[in-house]
């Protein structure tokens with residue numbers, strides 16, 4: 278009895294250790310091997326053996342690139358260095374979508390980086406849509422624990438049949454588990470990977486209060502270590518060009534911990550406690566009843582109310598909170 282109990286735990290424990298997240302040693306592609314330019318003419322520039330890409334935004338245009346293939350599940354990653362100084366209104370996006378193929382019922386998994394006025398930091402926003410569920414925004418927003426314009430950092434999306442995990446470097450920052458109630462809202466059709474820089478003046482910084490200032494252009498976002506480790510498929514026939522089993526093996530582990538080690542799970546919880554500034558689950562202005570997958574934590578609700586009592590409910594500020602309306606993070610306006 279005791280023995281099998283111990284053996285059981287030993288197996289769980291080793292699975293936890295072996296279930297490696299942000300898999301290392303995945304092949305890094307050159308731009309030409311995996312991507313094509315999407316827009317922006319000479320605002321897309323290749324450097325260093327074609328493995329580093331500069332996307333710039335100036336008064337004429339932004340720029341972007343897209344993967345040559347569509348993928349059904351996988352691990353998608355890039356090291357990104359964001360433009361420095363005054364970047365209000367600038368949006369850098371690293372995301373998956375199939376909006377060009379499925380116009381009415383597209384899927385999407387997004388990292389969006391929102392610029393800021395000088396002296397204020399970039400913010401990250403994550404979001405997903407499934408099967409055209411654009412009326413349900415599932416945004417979360419966070420501040421960084423480092424200056425993302427100072428160095429390259431790795432941003433990754435792990436997408437499997439039942440899980441989506443967003444990583445910043447080794448830290449998972451958000452995990453979305455498919456639930457029955459979500460139905461088609463969980464991305465489930467092949468998507469391309471995109472990277473873009475564009476002018477988001479009308480919403481990106483304090484709901485459009487601060488616009489892109491082209492006096493500081495060009496704004497250059499640098500991309501490197503491009504990893505496309507997924508199952509490439511034909512979007513119409515949906516026949517995979519790779520062995521799904523090989524892909525699955527990489528992320529095998531007892532759910533729900535596949536893709537996240539126990540140590541990383543602790544880091545994720547800590548990250549979210551400290552750096553999350555917005556969550557759709559707590560947005561009482563948009564959802565009087567939170568979407569079904571939301572698990573409401575009363576302490577989390579209390580913390581977010583401290584940032585923005587109007588959005589996160591209650592409607593009045595608690596005495597002694599040091600946040601003022603003018604410097605809240607929650608009022609940027611969600612208009613994607």
Ligand SMILES: *[C@@H]1O[C@H](CO)[C@@H](O)[C@H](O)[C@H]1NC(C)=O
Pocket residue numbers: 382408460461462
């Ligand atoms: C996705 O949308 C299409 C058309 O709106 C619908 O027929 C289909 O059942 C949906 N799929 C899922 C998984 O909900």
